[in-house]
Amino acid sequence: MYALEREHFSVSHVALGEDALSRLGSEKVDLVVLDVGLPDINGFEVLKRLRQTSEVPVLFLTARQEEVDRILGLELGGDDYVTKPFSPREVVARIRAILKRLAPREQDSLWQLDEAGAQILCKGQALSLTRSEYRILAAMIQHPGQVFSRAHLLDICDSDEDSFERSVDTHIKTLRAKLKPLQADALIATRRGIGYYLENP
Structure with a gap:
């Protein structure tokens, strides 16, 4: 969290998947950093349920190195992933890359050219x-x-x-x-x- 706040991101943190889903249902956020290994439900289930109502970009944090887990996260609608251990700078860089990549969608939603x-x-x-x-x-x-x-x-x-x-x-x-x-x-x-x-x- 400190690395993101130092880069002038506004950060909100919850420890449980159910709490995250509840908050995301009532608050607008630009991006979600989602740990796969949560205490209550795993991050894959959180993303699966989140994608039923939201297209907010999601960056996975995972200790799992297996290719099948990485593919599953992306197939469920994740935008990118970082495997542990990772550097805070890498997380910040990947978040910036996701937001930059998705920025044109805002332009497209404002203007429709027929x-x-x-x-x-x-x-x-x-x-x-x-x-x-x-x-x-x-x-x-x-x-x-x-x-x-x-x-x-x-x-x-x-x-x-x-x-x-x-x-x-x-x-x-x-x-x-x-x-x-x-x-x-x-x-x-x-x-x-x-x-x-x-x-x-």
Whole structure:
């Protein structure tokens, strides 16, 4: 626990599998570090029951070296495992790797891009967009973090109505207005003197 707290993680600890399941049923956590050898029920059973209601990432701690146990843990829905003895630094590194790997899922859950239907959903709600607004936002969703110049966005719009770079500013302004009720307007950020980009949530 100390190694995780030192790395600025907020940590909560329980000793029994039943207590863990009870707490996970009422509290939101980003990741579970689960020991296979618990005093009441083993970690495999905890994970099996947890996966009935939650997809929270799980890192196994186990003294078992057998391949069949490692495979069982992963097949039940575990994301990674560390065998004892292990270094606290390795546990921290594996936790960071899991969270980094799963981060794109948050982006996917925020935006849904339907290219065939030329429609974008934000937090599950369909946005009413013009053709140019759709093209700009779709490009940003497909390349989060990439800075688009006004000229580049003008090319993306590919419309006779958009013949001046300043029209891009208008599209960005209306996009932000349409995203504001969903509290996503701030995700379209400005890189002063260069252009616009979409931040990760």
